[in-house]
Amino acid sequence: MERTFAIIKPDAVERNISGKIISKIEEAGFKIVGMKKIHLSKSQAEGFYYVHKERPFFNDLCTFMSRSPVIVMVLEKENAIAAWRTLMGATNPANAEPGTIRKEFAKNIEENSSHGSDAPETAAFEIPYFFSALELV
Ligand code: CMP
Numbered sequence: 205m206e207r208t209f210a211i212i213k214p215d216a217v218e219r220n221i222s223g224k225i226i227s228k229i230e231e232a233g234f235k236i237v238g239m240k241k242i243h244l245s246k247s248q249a250e251g252f253y254y255v256h257k258e259r260p261f262f263n264d265l266c267t268f269m270s271r272s273p274v275i276v277m278v279l280e281k282e283n284a285i286a287a288w289r290t291l292m293g294a295t296n297p298a299n300a301e302p303g304t305i306r307k308e309f310a311k312n313i314e315e316n317s318s319h320g321s322d323a324p325e326t327a328a329f330e331i332p333y334f335f336s337a338l339e340l341v
Contacts, residue, residue, distance in 0.1 A: 221279035238278035
């Protein structure tokens, strides 16, 4: 079993479609082992996305991620990291496969409704950024 980290981003929470996204997660066989709703500060978003700090979109991304609440989750499944990225679809919804979360719900490449860890080392940073071991059940 593998664990990955997931976010339902502000654009999706604002449109009241987090339930639809959580349904897709459960239907795909993930176990939700941690979940909470939080409102990130700008500096908390910057710390989370520090690997992108040199990118031109970094400031806009952190402003977006801190403008309203998000739902953060830890998902468990065999090959969870790859499976969650497949279910989300491509970062840019214009390139996402039909049936994926980003194809169905994302507004654009930045407001793309969901986030997922891209590798085991990333999950190992992202999960404890938001959850203590006692919160994962
Ligand atoms: P995410 O999977 O959370 O990882 C980094 C985020 O940066 C990405 O989803 C998008 O929200 C955003 N992003 C990536 N590329 C671009 C881009 N070219 N322009 C604007 N935002 C981007």
